Amino acid sequence: MASNNLKIDNATLPFLGGKRKMSERISSHFQGETLCDVFFGGGSVSLKGKQKGMRIIANDIAYRSKIIGDALISNSTVKLTDEDVYSLFILSENDGFIEKNYVPKIFIPKVAKDLDNFLANARKRESPKKELLLLLVEKYILSLRQYGAFQVGKFDNEMILEKREIELLELASESRGKKIKYNLSHPLPSLLRLKEQINTGIFNNGKKNEMYQMDCFDFLKLMKEKGERMDTIYFDSPYYNSTMYSSHYKVLDEILEEKTGVKIDDKAFNTKDVLENFEKLFALSEFIPKWVISMGYNPVSETGVRGEELLAIVKKFRDADLYFLEHTWALNNIASKSGKKQEDCVEYLIVTK
Ligand SMILES: C[S@@+](CC[C@H](N)C(=O)[O-])C[C@H]1O[C@@H](n2cnc3c(N)ncnc32)[C@H](O)[C@@H]1O
Numbered sequence: 516m517a518s519n520n521l522k523i524d525n526a527t528l529p530f531l532g533g534k535r536k537m538s539e540r541i542s543s544h545f546q547g548e549t550l551c552d553v554f555f556g557g558g559s560v561s562l563k564g565k566q567k568g569m570r571i572i573a574n575d576i577a578y579r580s581k582i583i584g585d586a587l588i589s590n591s592t593v594k595l596t597d598e599d600v601y602s603l604f605i606l607s608e609n610d611g612f613i614e615k616n617y618v619p620k621i622f623i624p625k626v627a628k629d630l631d632n633f634l635a636n637a638r639k640r641e642s643p644k645k646e647l648l649l650l651l652v653e654k655y656i657l658s659l660r661q662y663g664a665f666q667v668g669k670f671d672n673e674m675i676l677e678k679r680e681i682e683l684l685e686l687a688s689e690s691r692g693k694k695i696k697y698n699l700s701h702p703l704p705s706l707l708r709l710k711e712q713i714n715t716g717i718f719n720n721g722k723k724n725e726m727y728q729m730d731c732f733d734f735l736k737l738m739k740e741k742g743e744r745m746d747t748i749y750f751d752s753p754y755y756n757s758t759m760y761s762s763h764y765k766v767l768d769e770i771l772e773e774k775t776g777v778k779i780d781d782k783a784f785n786t787k788d789v790l791e792n793f794e795k796l797f798a799l800s801e802f803i804p805k806w807v808i809s810m811g812y813n814p815v816s817e818t819g820v821r822g823e824e825l826l827a828i829v830k831k832f833r834d835a836d837l838y839f840l841e842h843t844w845a846l847n848n849i850a851s852k853s854g855k856k857q858e859d860c861v862e863y864l865i866v867t868k
Contacts, residue, residue: 523562526587526716528579528653529663530557531763534751534809537840537862538563544807544866545569547746551738551803553731553796554751558583562716564749570722572745574734576781578771579764582653584726585646591719595647595710602636603648603706609635612773619672621665621766622698629702630656630770647713649771654709655702656767661694665766671695730780735799747805750796752784754811754819759785789820790828797832806835808865815860822863835867 524535533556534541542563550564555575565571565588573584613634614627622630630652637648657663671691674683680699684692697705727734731752738745753760761768761779768777783792800806808829812819822837829835840862 523566523716523718524559525712526714527559527562527583528557528650528657530559531663531758531760532751532754533557533559535559537809540840541749541807541809541864542567544805544864545747545749546805549743549745549747551745551748552751553734553748554753555580555584555588555726556751558587560749560751561588565720565722565724566718568720568722569747570720571724572727572738572743573725574727574729574731576728576730577760577764577768577779578728579653579767581726581728582646582649582771585643586650586713587716588724589726590643590647590717591724592717593643593647594714594717595644595651597707597710599644599648600651600703600706600710603633603652604703605632605636607632607635607639613770616769616775617766619676620669621672622659622668623672623675626659626698626702634770634773650713651706651709653767653771654712655706656770658705658709659694659698661691664763671698675699731783731796732799735796739799739802745803747807748800748803749807749809751809752793752796753781755785755787755789756816757785757818790824793820793825793828794831797829801832806833806865806867809862810865811860811862813860822861822865826865829865829867833867835865838864838866840864 524538527535538559541560545564545567549570549572550561552561552564552571552573555561555573558573558580561571561573561584571588573588575581575584609631611631613622613630614624618624618627633652637645637652640648660668671683684695687695729737759781761781768779769775806829808825810820810822810825812821822839826835826837
């Protein structure tokens with residue numbers, strides 16, 4: 516098994532709302548042998564639990580996360596080799612999905628052609644190499660983007676198409692310039708580096724770990740029906756009123772599923788029914804003794820849920836403590852203009868007794 520100081524966090528994706536930095540703190544509340552991570556996301560908390568020797572049963576509604584779980588959680592032995600990375604470059608017939616749909620809005624033609632070819636090769640492989648290579652391509656795609664998002668880039672791509680790279684680089688800030696050069700350079704060194712990151716997250720904890728891709732409510736019903744023994748459940752749902760994961764990762768989801776207009780029904784915790792949906796989720800989790808819940812609240816953007824409000828819902832089922840973690844948000848001036856205090860912006864954990 517991996518030693519405790521091994522840097523495994525980089526194996527996963529730099530995920531929106533991911534808990535890489537807090538995973539040690541969060542997992543210190545886990546108890547028993549089996550952890551259920553019902554909103555897996557980038558998987559940093561499951562990976563930490565796996566490192567601590569717990570059996571992991573993880574779930575997420577999105578294929579982008581299922582790939583990570585299949586590569587790093589249920590797979591405990593197979594690693595990526597340099598040859599696997601080279602194999603992505605074999606010329607492979609494909610229908611040019613990325614080139615057809617995302618040039619120039621998201622990618623330049625060279626990158627789109629490479630990605631179409633990489634994915635065609637990855638999809639030909641058996642599991643778990645297939646998922647390991649898909650994770651490698653996911654990581655590479657996010658590394659090409661500024662802030663790991665898809666909202667910007669068209670302007671740069673159009674200038675590159677017009678062969679105005681030098682002019683563009685003169686215009687760009689240092690960090691944007693770096694990204695532009697990264698997009699223009701050969702992908703092999705980056706893929707080899709990202710492969711190493713993935714491999715640090717693959718280790719055997721001697722347990723049969725599992726990854727599901729289901730809606731959280733259906734998943735918990737299934738686990739109960741199966742009589743699956745679980746000791747701790749970790750809830751890290753999307754935050755109320757924040758960016759929907761299916762919007763933020765729309766392009767990535769379409770690329771991975773090779774179709775436009777992918778539908779993911781992930782709004783239950785983004786809408787005003789959030790508290791009712793938490794209550795429904797907790798009712799379905801009664802068979803699991805320990806609950807650990809991550810949430811945050813930002814009074815300016817009005818995202819998330821106030822700790823006391825969520826605690827009251829948890830207390831309908833069992834006694835719990837509220838732990839404030841850290842202030843995640845540093846826009847003092849916006850806070851003071853709006854008359855709201857920065858101290859009110861918090862990440863917190865609710866842990867049942
Ligand atoms: C805050 S993120 C989890 C982050 C994760 N703990 C990490 O450290 O990377 C929330 C996740 O919930 C998933 N999700 C949203 N609605 C869901 C639902 N109804 N059922 C299952 N998963 C859902 C999203 O796809 C997203 O990956």
